[in-house]
Amino acid sequence: MKKFTILLYVVLTVGLMIWGYYQAIYVAPNDAMQGEIFRIIYYHVPSASVAFLFFAISLAGSIGYLAFRRNHPERAQVADAWALAGAEVGVVFCTVVLITGPIWGRRAWGIWWTWDARLTTTLVLWLIYVSYLLLRRFAAGPQMQTLAAVLGIFGALDVPIVYMSNRWWRTQHPAPVFGGAQGSGMDPSMVGPFLWNMLAWFAWGMMVLGIRYWVERRSQANAAADARQALNA
Amino acid sequence: MDQAAILDHQFRVAAYVITWVIQLGYLAWLGMKWRTIKRDARP
Numbered sequence: 395m396k397k398f399t400i401l402l403y404v405v406l407t408v409g410l411m412i413w414g415y416y417q418a419i420y421v422a423p424n425d426a427m428q429g430e431i432f433r434i435i436y437y438h439v440p441s442a443s444v445a446f447l448f449f450a451i452s453l454a455g456s457i458g459y460l461a462f463r464r465n466h467p468e469r470a471q472v473a474d475a476w477a478l479a480g481a482e483v484g485v486v487f488c489t490v491v492l493i494t495g496p497i498w499g500r501r502a503w504g505i506w507w508t509w510d511a512r513l514t515t516t517l518v519l520w521l522i523y524v525s526y527l528l529l530r531r532f533a534a535g536p537q538m539q540t541l542a543a544v545l546g547i548f549g550a551l552d553v554p555i556v557y558m559s560n561r562w563w564r565t566q567h568p569a570p571v572f573g574g575a576q577g578s579g580m581d582p583s584m585v586g587p588f589l590w591n592m593l594a595w596f597a598w599g600m601m602v603l604g605i606r607y608w609v610e611r612r613s614q615a616n617a618a619a620d621a622r623q624a625l626n627a
Numbered sequence: 628m629d630q631a632a633i634l635d636h637q638f639r640v641a642a643y644v645i646t647w648v649i650q651l652g653y654l655a656w657l658g659m660k661w662r663t664i665k666r667d668a669r670p
Contacts, residue, residue, distance in 0.1 A: 431635040434642045441646070486653045493649070494642040501638050598650070605657055612664045619668075 407597040414594035417587035425584075431501040436587060438494045439571075440595035442516075445487035447596075448603060449523065449553050452480030456546035459539060471614050474539050477546050478530060479606040481523050487599065488520045503566060511559040512567035519556055522549035 418436035425432030455477025462470035495513070496506040507513065526545050533541065560567050571580055580588060 429632060429635045430639050433639050437643060437646050483653075486649060490646050490649055493645050497638050497642045497645070501635055602650075602654060602657070605654075605661075609657060609661050609664060612661070612668070616664060616667055 403597075404601060407594070407601050410590070410594040410597050414587075414591040417590045422584050422587035423581070428502055431498060434494050434498040435571075436591040437595075438491060438498060439588070440592045441487045441490040441494070443592065444595055444599040445484045445491060446553050446557065448480040448484035448487065448599065449519070449550050450480075451603070452477045452484060452523075452546050453550035455480055456543035456550075459543045460547075463540065470539075472611075474543070475607050475610040475614060477543060478610050479603050481526050481546060481549075483599065483603045483606050485520065485523045485527060486602070488516070488523065492516060492520055499566075508566045510566040511563040512556065512565045515552060515556040515559045519549070519552045522552060 414436070418433055422433065422436070424430050455473045455475070458473030459470050459477055462473055495516075499508075500506050522545070526542060526549055529545060530538065530542050559565065560569055569578060571578055
């Protein structure tokens with residue numbers, strides 16, 4: 395039953411991705427000002443939203459690890475696995491944002507990159523979580539998970555700054571399309587394709603996050619078995 | 628199709644292709660990691 399549910403979820407997700415692509419390319423109209431290049435929005439914005447969500451999951455996992463590490467070691471390991479999975483898959487989505495953004499910017503603004511608030515804070519966010527992953531990869535010893543959890547909490551503090559950056563400061567990056575000032579928003583003919591792509595990328599992201607979490611739990615089980623074996627030797 | 632529209636199309640395709648290369652590349656890396664962990668699993 396569990397295998398069937400997972401398979402069904404994967405099939406639905408792949409179906410959603412195909413449907414989202416169809417909506418983005420064949421249903422949504424070209425933007426009146428930007429033309430076809432505007433269609434990058436259907437990949438760029440959902441990727442940013444998923445990255446933010448996963449960094450929030452990483453934050454919750456990091457807090458959970460710090461809360462449980464002394465009295466509930468098993469719960470702490472679960473929280474740590476979520477923290478790692480959220481950070482790693484979040485970095486993947488954030489990388490997509492940082493590559494598709496400049497491709498879009500090159501056509502829309504005539505430049506690949508500028509050190510404006512939105513772009514810079516996003517790059518800093520990416521660098522913080524890459525540091526987090528490097529710490530987890532190369533640091534050793536019992537303090538590694540604790541240090542990573544602290545870094546994960548600090549890293550998440552940048553997420554609201556990234557989100558608010560083009561509200562707080564005048565930036566090269568456009569003002570928010572949703573939840574922005576009066577007059578912001580999207581043409582109704584684009585809203586449907588946009589929401590389908592949001593749903594599709596969330597479903598895809600959750601699938602990848604689930605796989606990463608499961609791989610980490612298996613890795614933890616192997617490490618625990620190794621430790622038991624070493625104690626018995 | 629004018630030159631600007633052709634460039635827009637090429638840039639849009641590049642963005643989509645790169646997105647999928649990153650996503651599927653990461654998924655493939657996860658698959659390899661999973662195989663290694665499964666191989667090293669203790670009874």
